[in-house]
Amino acid sequence: MPLAVTHVLLTIIIVDLYRDYVAKHKRYFTLHTIFIAGFAGLLPDIDIPLDWILNILGAGILHRTVTHTPIFGLAFLAPAFAFWLYKKHRIAVYFFVTTFGVLLHILLDFLFTSDNSGLMFLYPFSNAMFxxxxxxxxxxxxxxxxxxxxxxxxxxxHEEIRHKISDFI
Ligand SMILES: [Zn+2]
Structure with missing residues (x-):
């Protein structure tokens, strides 16, 4: 099971690298975008604190179910495309990186989960674990x-090298 830190770090780093080398668009990819990406990288595990709260109310949510399905990640694409259509590009990118962060989280959990609990990708349609x-x-x-x-x-x-180089540009 990847640690919380790994989820946040990896998402932030990949989005930052994408911003630096691919998008090269600091107006669409602000520091807020990077922050939101890191938050999204951990978002699926919100089912853990949510379960604590629900337990008080006599209910509960199973870890690695609803928030660990591709559908949960892809749901953020709807507002992303809607904002993009209305030319709210920066806000649209917030939602695009959220989808990316959630899907990356699910992928990492899938690859490295080790406590025999697996992920229910198809929840609530199937309880099969992967x-x-x-x-x-x-x-x-x-x-x-x-x-x-x-x-x-x-x-x-990388940051050290890059900023040293940028000092000369
Ligand atoms: Zn998780």
Missing amino acids: DMDLLSSLAKPQIAAGIDAIILLLWLW
Whole structure:
């Protein structure tokens, strides 16, 4: 199971790299966009605190169900295209990166989930669970923390290099 930090970091980094090298559009991709992307990267796990709250009310929501389906991620495309159509490009991009963040979260959970709980992609139509458990043979907590550290260091290094270069431009 990727750590919360991995979800946020990876989403922010990929969206930031996309902004720097592909879109090159600082007006559509503001710092807000990056913040929202990071938030969206963790959004599916909102089912955990939501479950605590619902428990008080005698109800509940299962982890890795509703918020871990592709439908949940793709739902944000509707407002994205609507805002884009009305030329509210910056707000549209907020919703595009939300879809990306949610889908990336689901993909990471799918690849690395390791507590035998899996993801219910097709919830509520089917309770079939899917996961790959790619890191199962390794010492998970240490590996996960190590991967976080490596990702963070690589990104810091990239930012350092990039800003040094931009000093000369
Ligand atoms: Zn999750």
